[in-house]
Amino acid sequence: MNNLLMDETDDKAGTNAKADVNAAAGEAYRLAEQKASHYFTTLSQRLLKNAHMNTLAEDFKEWQKKHIQRLNWLDWLPGKRKPNSRDIQKYIHWLNGTGKLEDYLDRSISYIYMRDLGQALDSPKTQENIRGTIQDTQKYFTRNASEHQQPDxxxxxxxxxxxxxxxxxxxxxxxxxxxxxxxxxxxxxxxxxxxxxxxxxxxxxxxxxxxxxxxxxxxxxxxxxxxxxxxxxxxxxxxxxxxxxxxxxxxxxxxxxxxxxxxxxxxxxxxxxxxxxxxxxxxxxxxxxxxxxxxxxxxxxxxxxQRVEMQQTFFEQSYVFFHSQEIDRGKKITNAHYTNEELYIPIIIKSASSRLIVRSVLSASEDEGFDLRTFHYGIYNQLADDFADMFDDLQAGAVTPYTYYLKYRDLRPDLINPYELYWAVISYLIHDIYESSPKAREVILDRAINGLKRSRERLGQAKYDEVMGIFAAGQPELNQIVQQMVRKADDVDFLDKLLRDEVVQQLSRHKQQKETFQHTIQTVRERINVELQISKSAEEPDMKTALMDAANYSLQGDGKRLRPILTWVMGVEQYGLPESSIMPLLRSMEFMHTASLIFDDLPTQDNASTRRGRSTLHQLHNSSTAELTGLFLIQRAIREQSSLHQFDAQAVLKLIQYSAVKAEDMCMGQAMDLGSRGKILTLEELNAICFYKTGIAFEAALVMPAILAQVKDEEIAELKTFAYHAGIAFQIRDDLLDHTGDQRVLGKPAGQDERNNNSTFVSILGEQGAQKAMWEHYCFAFDALRRMPKPIPFLKHLLDYLVGRER
Structure with a gap:
């Protein structure tokens, strides 16, 4: 009976605690709603009285002095003409050459400090920080503007x-x-x-x-x-x-x-x-x-x-942010009865909360100035974004002040025009929040005119005029001034807009290139797999047939075929060599690689039981069969290379000589590896072993088609540099996977290096140190790619694959 009473008491306590939490969250939202309602009322009254019109006219009168200049015929000379800002490299170069880059960066970075950091731009500390950021950004862009490849x-x-x-x-x-x-x-x-x-x-x-x-x-x-x-x-x-x-x-x-x-x-x-x-x-x-x-x-x-005392603030602000989004998200465009308060108050709350919450995430101390500026600033940014997205939002059936006004303006004369409210917000920010700061006025008006210019460009003049006819008709005097600025004003574009567009394009381009990379690997791998099987004739002796069967067993495993695929890409796509002509080279690459794996797996070496998801060859047969099969595959590889009849004989001879030297180096690397068993190696010794065992195979895959194509020595040198660092990055990833990987994914037992007491990058550097070394080599390999005569997207994505693969 007592237990039952205790359970009932606990249930009541839990219910009461939950009610307290809900009440606190509800109170937080109520206070935010009250604050937003007061702000909206202030803006509405100003809009009703047109109290902001004269001040905005004066603001633009002062602002235009800097942005409307007489045309100079020198501006039409070659090199002086403004390029399309969407070509970021040329545009930054042009800004730098015309002396406009510093001013461009000043307004761009000042805007970020205003929008994202909630700073007052006339603060001495903020000005100092902005100047430092401008200098760093200018150095970065001027350093990259002259490079032959598009910055990433x-x-x-x-x-x-x-x-x-x-x-x-x-x-x-x-x-x-x-x-x-x-x-x-x-x-x-x-x-x-x-x-x-x-x-x-x-x-x-x-x-x-x-x-x-x-x-x-x-x-x-x-x-x-x-x-x-x-x-x-x-x-x-x-x-x-x-x-x-x-x-x-x-x-x-x-x-x-x-x-x-x-x-x-x-x-x-x-x-x-x-x-x-x-x-x-x-x-x-x-x-x-x-x-x-x-x-x-x-x-x-x-x-x-977070500090304990900040956790409640974080949860309350997060709830306010999420709940305002949910209210806004729940609106239906088919509902013709939303009040102005229902339309605007949730977006005031959510647009302010999205940045107010950052300081509570960081557990930062309270900053009344930041809170004030950030709360009032949010709707300015939100209304600008909603204006830019209104037709996409309308098509999606989303309710924003703009989509709702477009749909119901003729039926609801009480609706506040969001475009008119936008200008009331701008006036309020400049004069009431930023206290008529010239720098704040400059940045805010720059941004407003830039947004309208971008909209005109995106919509086309006719559609833009139609939109302005809907939203700006009630303020003809202001609209006349604004449209004059849109037509004539210059130097109002922003770095963040340029970077946003460029980043989206790069992400989309990277995705497409990655899909092409994966498709190339899949299709070329399938072609190579078909070509790898060694055919047997009826005249072959039984013993040779047995070796062929053993070789084909090893070749049939679930191999990645990275080396011949890489050779195909460089030969066919980079150098334009016919696929049929280089197929013997592809076969030789995989024959040599498979032979090296057979030897590596032997009990006298790595003593591996599985390879490519199957039993190793010596497990299936015996060690002598495995050794002979490896030798057989090496001879087959030489035979394939000597059959490259469609290429210059001297180039083929040079390729065979190069291949022989690299095979010797790989043998030396394996010997170094075996001699190091049970020993603690230095990083330099491990790098050398790794290069001779792994990096050389990457180098050969890149250099051999380059030899056939007879490219310049300078390019081959960069390919070797890339291969060196990519090969070590590949091996470090292998060591990390052996340390932490899943056998079901790897296709071989994990932890093999530790069991064999092998020195690895993980054992020498630790897991974190190995990761750092892998990314260091990634960077060096990437630098080599940037020095190539033309971009090779496949190698860039190969590099990403090498450090990101799971097997």
């Missing part, structure tokens, strides 16, 4: 080298691995490039918040610790954009699944604990499992990082 603004090399400079390589490696898995798990119904861009943007934003607070006096260890956490926190928070906001907005989930998913998120925010994934019905099960696990890990990391 989402380059793992640039990210890793930044991590090295800041001593946060481990966090960088971690986040690159996370981003790779996110890209692989984004549902088809989402815009993958935009989803990844948003996530990367949030990570950078959180890192910027921390950078802004660091000084020269910040202790080195504290700096490293805070930047490491910023990367992980940025990813953890940013993950909500693709896997909460975008996922719930998409068609990837049905209505019931969205309801279940939303309830789970809401429960996590109310309780501070991510609930287990309940039974999930319908499609997207694997995606949801991944998303749930990833969000749980992210949620717990944020919570573990």
């Amino acid at each position: 603004y989402i380059s793992p090399v640039a990210l890793y080298r930044w991590g090295q400079r800041e001593h946060v390589e481990e966090a960088v490696i971690w986040v690159m691995d996370k981003l790779k898995h996110v890209a692989a798990n984004i549902p088809e119904e989402l815009d993958a490039a935009q989803a990844q861009r948003k996530l990367i943007k949030i990570i950078l934003g959180v890192v910027l918040h921390v950078y802004d607070e660091l000084t020269e006096q910040t202790p080195r260890e504290e700096r490293i610790e805070r930047l490491d956490a910023a990367i992980r926190l940025g990813y953890s928070y940013g993950l909500t954009y693709p896997f909460v906001d975008d996922l719930l907005d998409s068609q990837a989930l049905n209505a019931q699944q969205k309801e279940q998913y939303s309830a789970m998120i809401q429960k996590a925010l109310l309780t501070g604990v991510v609930p287990d994934l309940e039974e999930w019905e319908g499609p997207q099960l694997e995606v949801i499992r991944y998303v749930h696990a990833e969000l749980r890990e992210a949620f717990e990391y944020i919570r573990s990082y």
Whole structure:
């Protein structure tokens, strides 16, 4: 009886605690709603009285002095004419050559400090930080502007080298691995490039918040610790954009699944604990499992990082953000009765909360100035984005102030025109929030005119005029001024817009190239597999037939065929050699490689029991058969190389000589490896063994078709450099997989190196040190690629594959 009473008491306590949490969350939202309502009322009254019109006219009068210049005939001379800003390399070069780059970076970076960091631009500390960022950015762009290849603004090399400079390589490696898995798990119904861009943007934003607070006096260890956490926190928070906001907005989930998913998120925010994934019905099960696990890990990391006194603030702000999104997401375009308050207040809350929450994620101390500026700024950015996206939103049936006004403006004269409200917000920000700061006025008006210019370009003049006829008709005097600025004003474009477009294009291009890479590997591998089998004739002696069978068994395994595939790509795609002509070379590459594996697996060497998912040859037969089969395959490889009749005889002879030397080097590498068993090696010794055992095979795959194509020695030297570093990166990944991999995925037992007491990159450097060394070699290999006469996307994606593969 007492136990029953205790259980009942516990149930009541749990119910009361849950009610308290819900009440606190509800109170947080009520306060945010009250604050947003007050802001909306202020804006509405100003709009009603047109109180902002005269001040905006004066603002533009002052602003145009800098942006409307008389045309100079010298501007039409070659080299002076403004290029299309979408060609980022040429555009940055032009800005630098015309002396406009510094001003361009000034407004761009000032805007980021205003929007993302909530800073007042007239603050001396902020001005100093902006100047420093401008200098660093200018150095980066002017250094890259003259290179013959298009800069890669989402380059793992640039990210890793930044991590090295800041001593946060481990966090960088971690986040690159996370981003790779996110890209692989984004549902088809989402815009993958935009989803990844948003996530990367949030990570950078959180890192910027921390950078802004660091000084020269910040202790080195504290700096490293805070930047490491910023990367992980940025990813953890940013993950909500693709896997909460975008996922719930998409068609990837049905209505019931969205309801279940939303309830789970809401429960996590109310309780501070991510609930287990309940039974999930319908499609997207694997995606949801991944998303749930990833969000749980992210949620717990944020919570573990925060100071105890900040956790309630974080949960309350997160709930306010999510709940405002849910309210906004739940609107139906078919409902003709939403009030202005219902339309605008949730977007004021969510647009402000998305950036206010960053400081609670970082467990930063309260900053009233930041809170004030960020809260009032959000709707300016949101209205600009909604204007740009209104036709896409209308087609999707989404309710925004613009789509709703377009649909019901003739039926609802009470509706507030969002475009008119946008200009009221601009006036309020300039004069009430930023206290008539000239720099704030400059940046905000730059951004507004730039947005309209981009819309005109995207829509075309006729459609743009139609849109303006709908939204700007009620403010003809202001519209006349604005449209004059749109037509005549210059120097209003921004780096973040340029980079956003470029990053989306690069992500899309990388995806297409990766698909091409995978397709090439699959199709060429299939062709090579067909060609590899050694045919037997009736006249062959039984003993030779037995060796052929043994050779074919080894060749039939589930091999990756990377080396002959690489030779095919370089020969056929890079140098234009006929596929049929180089097929003997491809066969020789795989015959030599398979022979080396047979020898490696012998009891006197690695003593491996499985290879390519099957029993090794000496396990199936015996060691003598395996040895003879290896020798047989080597002779076959030489026979294939000598049959390259369609190429210059001197080139073929040079290739055979090169091949023989590299085979000798591989034997030396294996001997060095065997002689090192049970010994503790230095890193230099291990690098040498790795190159002779693995790197040389990569080098041969690249260099042999280059020899046949008779390319210049300088290019061959870069191919060798690439192969050296790519080969070592490949071996380090092998060592890491042997250390932590899954036998079912690897196709061979894991932990073999440790059992054989072999020195590996992991045993010498440790797991983290090995990862760093792998990425260091990745960077050196990538540098060699950039020095090639023309881009070779396949090699770039091969490099990504080598360091990211799971087997």
